[in-house]
Amino acid sequence: xxxxxxxxxxxxxxxxxxxxxxxxxxxxxxxxxxxxxxxxxxxxxxxxxxxxxxxxxxxxxxxxxxxxxxxxxxxxxxxxxxxxxxxxxxxxxxxxxxxxxxxxxxxxxxxxxxxxxxxxxxxxxxxxxxxxxxxxxxxxxxxxxxxxxxxxxxxxxxxxxxxxxxxxxxxxxxxxxxxxxxxxxxxxxxxxxxxxxxxxxxxxxxxxxxxxxxxxxxxxxxxxxxxxxxxxxxxxxxxxxxxxxxxxxxxxxxxxxxxxxxxxxxxxxxxxxxxxxxxxxxxxxxxxxxxxxxxxxxxxxxxxxxxxxxxxxxxxxxxxxxxxxxxxxxxxxxxxxxxxxxxxxxxxxxx
Ligand SMILES: Nc1ncnc2c1ncn2[C@@H]1O[C@H](COP(=O)(O)OP(=O)(O)O)[C@@H](O)[C@H]1O
Ligand SMILES: [Mg+2]
Numbered sequence: 001x002x003x004x005x006x007x008x009x010x011x012x013x014x015x016x017x018x019x020x021x022x023x024x025x026x027x028x029x030x031x032x033x034x035x036x037x038x039x040x041x042x043x044x045x046x047x048x049x050x051x052x053x054x055x056x057x058x059x060x061x062x063x064x065x066x067x068x069x070x071x072x073x074x075x076x077x078x079x080x081x082x083x084x085x086x087x088x089x090x091x092x093x094x095x096x097x098x099x100x101x102x103x104x105x106x107x108x109x110x111x112x113x114x115x116x117x118x119x120x121x122x123x124x125x126x127x128x129x130x131x132x133x134x135x136x137x138x139x140x141x142x143x144x145x146x147x148x149x150x151x152x153x154x155x156x157x158x159x160x161x162x163x164x165x166x167x168x169x170x171x172x173x174x175x176x177x178x179x180x181x182x183x184x185x186x187x188x189x190x191x192x193x194x195x196x197x198x199x200x201x202x203x204x205x206x207x208x209x210x211x212x213x214x215x216x217x218x219x220x221x222x223x224x225x226x227x228x229x230x231x232x233x234x235x236x237x238x239x240x241x242x243x244x245x246x247x248x249x250x251x252x253x254x255x256x257x258x259x260x261x262x263x264x265x266x267x268x269x270x271x272x273x274x275x276x277x278x279x280x281x282x283x284x285x286x287x288x289x290x291x292x293x294x295x296x297x298x299x300x301x302x303x304x305x306x307x308x309x310x311x312x313x314x315x316x317x318x319x320x321x322x323x324x325x326x327x328x329x330x331x332x333x334x335x336x337x338x339x340x341x342x343x344x345x346x347x348x349x350x351x
Contacts, residue, residue: 003019014109016030017108018033024047026045046059052073083110084108086109089103135171135174145160188328194235194236198232198239205247221261221262224263229276232350234349238325241325242325246322246345247282252314260282264278273332287339303316333346
């Protein structure tokens with residue numbers, strides 16, 4: 001088939017496709033190629049488009065007689081982008097001396113999203129291993145001490161066993177949170193379909209955390225606006241998890257002034273949420289969070305102060321879980337904070 005007939009077909013592809021002659025000069029480029037690469041022009045050497053040695057070597061191999069060649073390259077400019085490149089021989093048959101007429105068709109597929117997902121996955125595995133290893137190292141250390149130096153020291157034994165209990169608890173919470181996270185991610189695209197009254201759910205969360213609030217001498221206020229609608233299609237267990245996480249954070253990190261409040265209201269037209277919404281705001285009067293941390297708080301294992309989070313028994317996964325659950329409910333999480341004044345974590349859910 002002639003190139004003329006093929007042009008509309010190649011122009012319909014998402015991949016950037018170009019054809020070069022035996023001197024690597026570009027003799028055809030589809031729409032995607034012309035749009036994605038400013039330096040890609042018909043008539044110029046392909047070198048000017050992508051100055052990557054591995055890519056050029058692969059093209060030259062094909063022009064020299066190879067049937068097909070593939071490479072993956074990452075370009076840093078204008079923005080970091082990873083391409084899977086497939087180069088196939090056109091025309092001249094393999095093994096024949098027709099290199100004069102050789103041509104190669106080069107197709108570039110942008111696979112940055114896959115590369116990014118892979119990077120995130122490997123970072124996550126490294127983080128999880130690190131988070132699991134530190135309590136494990138502590139446990140091992142204390143076992144050694146209990147078997148050796150502290151063998152006959154009753155007082156030290158009790159103290160060490162308490163620490164070990166703590167560390168084992170930390171590992172347990174981490175495993176629980178990892179399982180929750182993977183469950184939540186797995187059903188993020190399934191819309192919840194039970195009718196749930198959020199006043200009940202909030203009540204449950206407060207009841208569960210009241211002992212902690214008492215212990216820390218923090219009062220929890222619940223303010224519910226008049227005549228509001230609080231029932232929606234939701235996953236009650238998951239929203240309980242959201243409220244527990246946010247209330248627990250408010251108590252742990254924002255309880256300095258001895259007071260935490262929860263406000264519930266209806267509102268219309270919240271940015272990014274369709275129709276009428278119910279808002280649940282967790283307000284604290286604690287130390288607040290510096291602006292540079294706000295956008296990253298919902299990342300897995302991101303903490304403002306790792307030592308403090310550990311000391312409070314945190315896993316660093318709470319807000320990541322919260323974010324996914326709210327996304328499943330097509331809602332939004334808004335975080336605002338003023339250093340020294342406190343923070344507001346607002347959950348906005350469409351009714
Ligand atoms: N109400 C709050 N006030 C101040 N900092 C907070 C508040 N809530 C969360 N943070 C910060 O966000 C981090 C991440 O929270 P989260 O994902 O729940 O993890 P964890 O509580 O296990 O550390 C916390 O470690 C803390 O630094
Ligand atoms: Mg937390």
